[in-house]
Amino acid sequence: MPQHSSTARVSAHALSPHIGAVVQGVDLNTSLSSDTIRTIRDLLLRHQVIFFRNQTLTPHQHRDFAKAFGSLHVHPVYPTVPDVPEAIVLDTEKNDLKDNALWHTDVTFSETPPLGAILVARHLPETGGDTLWASATAAYDALSSQMKAHLEGLTALHDxxxxxxxxxxxxxxxxRNHWADVRNRNLPVEHPVIRIHPETGxxxxxxxxxxxxxxxxxxxxxxxxxxxxxxRHLARPEFQIRWTWREGDVAFWDNRITQHYAVDDYRPHRRIMHRVTIMGDKPVGPTHTIHS
Known part of the structure; x- marks a missing residue:
């Protein structure tokens, strides 16, 4: 049976045992109290990706909501909303979005990959265009003890x-000149294969x-x-939820412990999303000491 959680008038309906919840009782285009922001962050930590229905966020409100959770990232490749450089535009008529139609965690080519991201649906195809999220903590928990021990000391390159x-x-x-400049500012980086979440452990x-x-x-x-x-292990359906978008939907995910996949099944129809990304910290693995 789905679990429910609430603080004051804010409530969340869990979508699966491991990941995903729909949050009710929040109007994101209003000024949110510090208690409400704290509640949303707690729900994000608990559910890893949270969804808000029937929102009417402008790009400026989208940016300001994200800013309540940290400094914002400016993407080196994607186009952005005019006057809101923190909001990238994912438009299938204007952008090559093949990199979204596979399992990925955003911007792990950075020394400090994002804490999270907030995605707003702006224009949707009549059918299709779902997004899947997977819990990397649930995937880790499902490994054998021998595989966990093997992976703990390993690192990997992200390019x-x-x-x-x-x-x-x-x-x-x-x-080509822009690409070369971005590549030279984002050389391959090494991250632990097993990451410890800086807030939940x-x-x-x-x-x-x-x-x-x-x-x-x-x-x-x-x-x-x-x-x-x-x-293959991370892509197992046991660790996933699939979200069917509606106009006015907002998704907020913890980029540190999730992956997502934008299903590219709606061509030649158009899909437009806006994403604002929150800066994160340097990933730490089990071989490092975590200080509380």
Whole structure:
């Protein structure tokens, strides 16, 4: 039976045992109290991705809501809303969005990947265009004790060019120059394969198809086999929820311990989403000491 949780007038209806909840009792285009912001953050930590229905956020309100949870990221590739550079535009008529139609965690090519992101539906196809989220903590918990022990000391490389290759984002001289500049400012980075959530202490698998290229310190064929297993494991339906968008929907996910997949099944129809991304911290693995 679905679980319910509430604080004051805010309530949340869980969508699955591991991930996802619909939040009621919040109007995001109003000024939210510090208690309400704290409640939303607590629900995010508990449910990993939370959804709000029937919202009417403008891009400025979208940005301001996200800003209540931390500093905001400006994406180096995607176009943005005029006058709101923190809000990226994901428009299938204008952008190459193949990098969204696979399991990924946002911007893990950064030394400090995002804490989370808030996605607003702006224009939806008549059918299709769902988004799936997966819990990387549930995926970790389902591993054998032997596999957990094997992964704990490993790190992996995350590379900007895996989802943003020159072949797709360097069609003109200006695009190639911009791509080279972004690549030079975002060289491959090393993150722990198992990440410890900085607020809850929960462990999660922290590799993703979008940006992870290899496991460090082992042979290439071993790395490929291990990543293949982890990618398949993370994509098991037991760890997932699937969200069917409606106009006015808002999704807020914890990017530190989730992955998502934007289903690309609606062409030639158009889909427009706006995303504002909240800055995070440097991932820490089990071999580091976590200070409370």
């Amino acid at each position: 900007f060019t895996r989802s943003f290759p020159l072949s797709r984002f360097g069609r003109t001289a200006d695009e 929960r462990r999660a698998i922290f590799v993703n198809e979008g940006f992870t290229t290899e496991i460090c310190g082992i042979e290439q064929d071993e790395s490929a086999a291990l990543l293949s297993f982890l990618f």
